[in-house]
Amino acid sequence: xxxxxTARERVRAExxxxxxxxxxxxxxxxxxxxxxxxAVAREMGMVSSAIYRYFPSRDDLLTTLIIDGYNxxxxxxxxxxxxxxxxxxPGRWAALCHAVRDWALAHPHEYALLYGSPVPGYQAxxxxxxxxxxxxxxxxxxxxxxxxxxxxxxxxxxxxADPALAGEAEASLADLMPGVxxxxxxxxxxxxTSLYGWVSFEVFGQFKGAFVDLRPxxxxxxxxxxxxxxxxxx
Amino acid sequence: xxxxxTARERVRAExxxxxxxxxxxxxxxxxxxxxxxxAVAREMGMVSSAIYRYFPSRDDLLTTLIIDGYNxxxxxxxxxxxxxxxxxxPGRWAALCHAVRDWALAHPHEYALLYGSPVPGYQAxxxxxxxxxxxxxxxxxxxxxxxxxxxxxxxxxxxxADPALAGEAEASLADLMPGVxxxxxxxxxxxxTSLYGWVSFEVFGQFKGAFVDLRPxxxxxxxxxxxxxxxxxx
DNA sequence: AGTCGTCAAGAGCGGTGCTCTCGTTTTCTG
DNA sequence: CAGAAAACGAGAGCACCGCTCTTGACGACT
Numbered sequence: 001x002x003x004x005x006t007a008r009e010r011v012r013a014e015x016x017x018x019x020x021x022x023x024x025x026x027x028x029x030x031x032x033x034x035x036x037x038x039a040v041a042r043e044m045g046m047v048s049s050a051i052y053r054y055f056p057s058r059d060d061l062l063t064t065l066i067i068d069g070y071n072x073x074x075x076x077x078x079x080x081x082x083x084x085x086x087x088x089x090p091g092r093w094a095a096l097c098h099a100v101r102d103w104a105l106a107h108p109h110e111y112a113l114l115y116g117s118p119v120p121g122y123q124a125x126x127x128x129x130x131x132x133x134x135x136x137x138x139x140x141x142x143x144x145x146x147x148x149x150x151x152x153x154x155x156x157x158x159x160x161a162d163p164a165l166a167g168e169a170e171a172s173l174a175d176l177m178p179g180v181x182x183x184x185x186x187x188x189x190x191x192x193t194s195l196y197g198w199v200s201f202e203v204f205g206q207f208k209g210a211f212v213d214l215r216p217x218x219x220x221x222x223x224x225x226x227x228x229x230x231x232x233x234x
Numbered sequence: 235x236x237x238x239x240t241a242r243e244r245v246r247a248e249x250x251x252x253x254x255x256x257x258x259x260x261x262x263x264x265x266x267x268x269x270x271x272x273a274v275a276r277e278m279g280m281v282s283s284a285i286y287r288y289f290p291s292r293d294d295l296l297t298t299l300i301i302d303g304y305n306x307x308x309x310x311x312x313x314x315x316x317x318x319x320x321x322x323x324p325g326r327w328a329a330l331c332h333a334v335r336d337w338a339l340a341h342p343h344e345y346a347l348l349y350g351s352p353v354p355g356y357q358a359x360x361x362x363x364x365x366x367x368x369x370x371x372x373x374x375x376x377x378x379x380x381x382x383x384x385x386x387x388x389x390x391x392x393x394x395a396d397p398a399l400a401g402e403a404e405a406s407l408a409d410l411m412p413g414v415x416x417x418x419x420x421x422x423x424x425x426x427t428s429l430y431g432w433v434s435f436e437v438f439g440q441f442k443g444a445f446v447d448l449r450p451x452x453x454x455x456x457x458x459x460x461x462x463x464x465x466x467x468x
Numbered sequence: 469a470g471t472c473g474t475c476a477a478g479a480g481c482g483g484t485g486c487t488c489t490c491g492t493t494t495t496c497t498g
Numbered sequence: 499c500a501g502a503a504a505a506c507g508a509g510a511g512c513a514c515c516g517c518t519c520t521t522g523a524c525g526a527c528t
Contacts, residue, residue, distance in 0.1 A: 008474075008525075033267070033353065038515065049518080050476050058516065116351025118438060119267065156390045159461035165454055168447070190428050190455045197431020198424075204352060213402070220399055221424045227393035228462055242494065242505075272484065283487080284507050292485065475524075484515065495504070 016054050018044065023061055024068070024110075031109045032119050035062065062119060067131050069110040074134025076103045081138050087234030089146040090226040096138055097195050097222040104199045111203050115196060133176070136192075140177035142231075143188055147180050149234035154183060155227060161186050184230055191225040250288050252278065257295055258302070258344075265343045266296065266353050296353060301365050303344040308368025310337045315372050321468035323380040324460040330372055331429050331456040338433045345437050349430060367410070370426075374411035376465075377422055381414050383468035388417060389461060395420050418464055425459040 022040050037058050038048040055061040080099035084092040104111040113119070146152040166182025173185055180188070198218060201207050207214060256274050271292050275282040289295040314333035318326045338345040347353070380386040400416025407419055414422070432452060435441050441448060 012474095032351070036515065037517090047477050048516085049478075052517075053475065112351035115434070115438065115440070117266070117346035157458070157461060159458045161458075162450070162454060165450055169451070186451070186454060187458065189451070190432075190459060193431035193435060193455070194424050194428035195431070197427035197429070197434065200349070200431065200434055201427060204349070206349070216396070216399055217403070217420070217423070220396060220420060221427070224391070224393050224395075224421065225424060227391060246505090270484065271486090281508050282485085283509075286486075287506060469528100471526100471528080473524105473526080476522095478521085479519090481518080482516095485513095487510105487512080489510085490508085491506105492508100493504105493506075495502105497502075498500090 012054070015044075019051065019054055019061070020064060020068070024065060027065060027109050027113070028107065029109075032062065032113050035065075037061070059119075062113070065110070066113055069107070069114050070131035070134060072107070072110070073100070073103050073114065074131060074138075076100075077135045077138050081142065086145075087149060087151070089142060089149070089151050089231040089234060090223065091233075092142045093139075093191075093226045093229070093231055094219070094222050096135070096142065097225075098219070100135065100195060101199050101202070101218060104203050108203050111199070115200055116204065136176060139188070139192065140173070140180075143177050143180045143184065143229075146231055146234065147184070151232045151234040152180065152184055152230050153232060154187075154230045187229045191229050194221070194225055246288070249278075253285065253288055253295070254298055254302070258299060261299060261343050261347065262341065263343075266347050269296065271295070293353075296347070297362070299344070300347055301362055303341070303348050304362065304365035304368060306341070306344070307334065307337050307348065308365060308372075310334075311369045311372050315376065320379075321383060321385070323376060323383070323385050323465040323468060324457065325467075326376045327373075327425075327460045327463070327465055328453070328456050330369070330376065331459075332453070334369065334429060335433050335436070335452060338437050342437045345433070349434055350438065370410060373422070373426065374407070374414075377411050377414045377418065377463075380465055380468065381418070385466045385468040386414065386418055386464050387466060388421075388464045421463045425463050428455070428459055 019040055022043050023035060026035050026039060035058070037051050037055075041048040041051045055064075077096055077099045080095040081092050084095040086092075104115075143152065161183040163182075166186060168182075169185040169189070170180075170182040173180070177185060177188075198221060202214060202218075253274055256277050257269060260269050260273060269292070271285050271289075272282040274295075275285045289298075311330055311333045314329040315326050318329040320326075338349075377386065395417040397416075400420060402416075403419040403423070404414075404416040407414070411419060411422075432455060436448060436452075
């Protein structure tokens with residue numbers, strides 16, 4: 001039964017995969033705005049209306065591309081983190097940051113789809129919430145592990161966090177970053193926004209013609225942020 | 235002579251202004267993708283081809299909207315900075331940050347046009363470079379003034395900047411932020427990317443359903459970043 | 469073997485940016 | 499002042515888009 005039904009379903013799955021693949025290639029070359037169902041159909045030798053048997057609308061196709069993008073980015077981050085020495089927490093943070101930057105520069109249009117302006121009105125259905133936080137999850141694992149290893153020590157700073165706000169942060173991030181004190185979470189949040197702010201600036205061209213060499217500047221910023229968070233070697 | 239010529243040119247300028255105004259309203263409601271020359275023409279009671287007498291292409295219309303956006307944001311930032319006590323440098327930094335965030339939240343689609351994914355292939359002609367750095371210019375003025383007032387003192391940090399990189403930063407930002415030492419510039423750069431990273435996250439919906447109250451969290455982050463930069467009261 | 473669901477194809481709708489042509493009107497000039 | 503020149507709005511049209519609906523053929527299940 002499964003075998004007979006699979007005859008149909010297998011070709012269907014294959015065609016679906018092929019559509020997504022062609023769409024991703026179009027996305028990579030033309031950008032999100034240039035993704036056209038008709039062009040995908042043309043490249044597949046199908047007529048445009050046939051695509052709608054597989055994706056009910058252009059936005060649905062975009063949504064799967066978005067999910068794939070989050071997964072690809074998350075995978076890259078996970079790989080980079082796993083390759084770093086487990087107790088070198090500043091190093092793991094730096095590896096995470098460079099993974100994000102490298103992936104974004106290698107896939108600018110997909111990065112724009114994930115972290116740029118929302119494309120249509122906007123969509124973002126619920127299936128996205130899982131892959132969307134894969135990078136954050138890695139970050140949380142690093143922070144939690146550093147905290148457990150006693151390698152998350154607040155640097156001397158003239159600025160203290162409001163205890164109420166710190167508690168709120170602790171509560172709302174308890175699942176992703178368990179055990180991390182609230183003030184460290186707030187510092188980590190600043191570092192996180194700085195990371196994506198930098199990458200967005202660079203990918204979206206705001207840094208055009210600024211520093212001669214952006215890579216060492218990025219690396220310095222990343223390490224300084226790691227120190228600001230309070231990460232030390234375990 | 236000017237009066238006679240103005241007969242035509244005045245109505246032309248007026249129509250141009252009206253086109254931009256309608257376009258901005260469409261941009262605010264529909265987003266950059268929903269901006270349609272035909273819709274603008276329809277709303278003006280003109281035929282679509284007539285618009286091309288005033289803007290040679292849709293991208294040109296978008297470009298003027300972008301320039302206007304940079305100017306509006308820059309003006310808001312300048313106003314906020316001017317309203318703060320001149321020698322309260324952490325306060326001026328905080329005012330700048332809140333001005334950026336408030337403006338972005340009030341004009342999300344225009345913010346997306348400025349700091350989101352570049353719209354078509356992308357454009358960004360040279361007329362943009364002036365208004366584009368109005369916010370950065372204010373930031374530079376704050377930093378330079380703080381430095382002159384002796385209110386820019388590096389906080390105790392376990393992380394030192396590479397002198398070569400600091401020198402490079404000093405050289406490339408000498409015009410915008412004269413007199414500011416390189417290591418402070420590097421810290422300021424991190425704070426800058428953190429600011430825009432935060433605002434982009436918030437405007438683009440990445441913070442959806444995170445903290446209950448984003449405003450106090452933002453304010454804390456901003457003040458912590460100010461301390462990280464090394465800003466103190468003069 | 470017959471029925472029913474799935475599929476690709478085609479035509480078509482309303483929308484887009486943009487081009488070209490054609491009268492008209494305004495401006496500049498001889 | 500009259501005529502040339504430039505600017506203008508209107509309209510038709512091209513190629514493209516997302517999306518819908520119908521039609522006919524093929525495959526799968528009873």
